[in-house]
Amino acid sequence: MHFNSIRLMLALAACSLLFFGCGKTIDPRVTTGDMFVTVYSSDGFGGAAKNVNVFTKPQSIQGVTDEFGSVLLKGIQPGSYEVFANQSGVGSGKSVGTVRKDSLTNVLVYIVKGVSTGITPEIKLVLPALPATFAEGESIPFSADVEDQDTSPGDITVKWESSIDGLFHTSSPDQNGNVAFSKALSKGLHLITVTATDKDKYTATITFQLATNAPKAVKLVSAVKQGANVALTWNKYTAADFKTYEVYRSEEQNSSNVTLVGSAANSNTLTMTDSLAPFLPQAYYFVRVVTTEGLFSNSNSLKVDNPAGSVFFFTPFDVVMHPTRNKLYMVDNGAGKLRLIDIDSFTEVASTSLQGTAGNIDVADNSFGMEVYVPSSDGWIYIYDAEKLTLKKSISTGLSTPCVVTNGHGYIAASVRPSPWWEQPVRTYSRATGINIDGNGDFEGDRLRFVPGQEKIISISTSVSPIDMEYFELTSKGAISLHMDDTQHGSYPLDPNIFRISPTGDYVVTGSEGAVYLATRSMEYKGLIQRGSLAFSDFAFSEDGKTIYAATQNRKSIQIARYPQLTRDNEILLRGTPKFIFYRNGNLISVSMIEDQVSRFGIEVVKAKK
Known part of the structure; x- marks a missing residue:
């Protein structure tokens, strides 16, 4: 037999022995192995992590995971390796694998958010903003921040490559770690790859898509x-x-x-x-x-x-509007101040420090010029000039006074907290002399409101349960000629903090449910405004009282309802959540809370829909 034939037979026999004896054919010429790395984000709960840089220590082969979160590192020298995965802007992870020659090692790595390996460079894309779309021939701004714990910026090389145009820029970051330049690319859909290499030859890569087939931008x-x-x-x-x-x-x-x-x-x-x-x-x-x-x-x-106007950083306890001018008076009990806000400029134009804890205020002209009346827990009613907020006069009640109202007829009505509590808790005072004129009522600390254009007051209690409503008639001099208690006694919703009377003096609206009562001595309950799941925070009215504007607590809106039908058929969307609203000359002015934070608010002016 020929010598070469004998050699071939011996080789085939050896191969057969290796195959059937060991279960695998080992090529003695192969001295390296491969590593198959799979990377998961968020400790395995976030799924496979793509576009993650994978590298080893000792240094060997590097790669980037595909859409399945995996990468094959081929041709690694046998040995034990720490295997790192670095997801730019997210975190990194580490595992251990042993490579044997002519074999495949499987390694799993889990990304831990916020952890950095500190081995490879970190790349953060600044420009272009994504999604990146540009017109053909347009100069495109490129910028990236590159950091490496062991390599100075001048020793890092950053390459920018396009799937269409190839390598189009190479440089090192400046002393602040930034690479910035502009470049026009060919028309088409580019896959841009940014690669940063440090002095130890460790690399990091990010990729993003960029289109240059977009229309020309307008200005x-x-x-x-x-x-x-x-x-x-x-x-x-x-x-x-x-x-x-x-x-x-x-x-x-x-x-x-x-x-x-x-x-x-x-x-x-x-x-x-x-x-x-x-x-x-x-x-x-x-x-x-x-x-x-x-x-x-x-x-x-x-x-x-400030696209919507100024943002104010305090919590308004009470807000009233100037009778004829676009000005709001606000009680800021947190800072102990009375503040004057100009609606047209959205600015605070005056303020003054208050005594004690202020209650519910009012503004009117009682023949002494326009004034603001501020009741206080210290037993006084303080009277301020409505323009400058300078103190003009103080009226002593001798009792904690949570509310004051006036109709501009020369006298002031106030709710006080006497002892015993039923001892004339509603009292009237002369604006000119400060002398107590009269007193009546059943409950201390009521919230009072004048019926517009009339010598009548409706009050809602704050100190008893169930909540009660009362009715007062007064003379033109401030004497209380009639006092009546409602007959419902808590059968229907009442809320002293959500409480308005129509400008025609026909009816009262109160509570987050929108309960309506007649503003007469009967105080007859008429029903609820149709509201679905909405809750109301305040009310305003058209001049004829036929339209009710209902601010909402749980929606950035003002709902539009009809009287006497109490149906709701439209809404006005707002920027914030309305707390206080006012109607004037076809507009609605809303004091709106911002992002559910009661200490931040803005003023909105919107057209009132009919």
């Missing part, structure tokens, strides 16, 4: 405050593939968290008003052009400071 020319609204103007998109303009708002510049303000399907529409601008220190606006192919491009962004 946002202006974003201007108009009261509590923001008026926007932009130039026209002239190409034939126009579909819509979309106007967006965000809290931060280049943020991916945006709110759609509105859209327009006519290319000649070049203006829009944001009528629900938020109560924020600032907002950013941009216009997006969308084509018939579904492609889009964003305009420049413009910043607007």
Whole structure:
């Protein structure tokens, strides 16, 4: 037999022995092994983690996980390795694996949020903002922050590559760790890969998509405050593939968290008003052009400071409106101040320190000029000039006084807390002399309101259960000529803190349920405003009293109801949650709480719907 044939037979026999004896054919020429790494996020509960940088210590082969959260590292020298996974901006994880020659080792790594390996560079993309869409030929801003604990910025190399254009930029970060440049790319959908390599040859990689087939962006020319609204103007998109303009708002510049303000399907529409601008220190606006192919491009962004008006940082205990001017008087018991707010400018124009703890206030002209009447727990009613908030006079009640009202007829009515509590808890005082005129009533500390245009008072109790309603008739000099208690005695909802009387003097609305009573000596219960699951916080009325505007506690809105039907058929959406509302000259003024924080509020002025 030929010698070469004998060698072949011996080789085949050896291979057969290896195969059947060991169960695997080992190629003696292979001196390395492979490692299959699978990465999971959030300790295994978040699923497979893609685009994660995987590397070993001692250093060997590096890779990036695919959409299944796995990567195959091939050609690793045999030995034991620490296996790291680093998910940029999220966290990292570590495991251990042993590589044997001509074999495959499986390794699982779980990402722990907020943990950094400190071995590879960290890349944080700054620009372009994602999703990244640009027009062909447009200069695209690129920027990334790169950090490495063991390598200075000058010794790090950062490469930017495109799936279409290939490598298009290489540089080191500046002394602050930032890489920034601009570049126009070819038309198409690019997969951009950013790779940072440190002095030890460890690398980190991030990828993102970038489109350069978008329409040419329009320019946002202006974003201007108009009261509590923001008026926007932009130039026209002239190409034939126009579909819509979309106007967006965000809290931060280049943020991916945006709110759609509105859209327009006519290319000649070049203006829009944001009528629900938020109560924020600032907002950013941009216009997006969308084509018939579904492609889009964003305009420049413009910043607007305090788009909805000023934000106030205190809790108003009580608020009343000037009878004829756009001014609000607010009791801030937290700071012990009376504050005057100008509605037109959304600014505080005056304030003064208060004595004791202030109660429910009123404003009127009792022939001494416009004044603010502030009752106090220290037994006084303080009278302030309505323009400057300077103290003009004090009237002693000698008792804690939680509420004062006046109809501008020369006298003041106040609820006090006598001992015993039934000893004339409702009293009247002369504005001119401060002398007590009369007293009556059943319960201490009632919330009082004058029936508009009449010498009548409706009160709701604060100190007894069930809550009670009372009715008073007075003479033009402030003497109490009639006092009556309601006959319901708590059978229907009453709330002294949510309590208004219609401007026509016909009816009372009270409580979060919207209970309606006649504003007469009968105090007859008429029913509830239709409300579904809503709860009311305050009420205002049209001039004729036929429309009830009901502020809501659990929705940023003012509901519109009809009297006497008590049906609800429309609403006005607000920026915040209304606490106090007022009607004037076809507008509604709302003192609105912001983000459910009672210590932050803003003032909204909206058109009152009929």
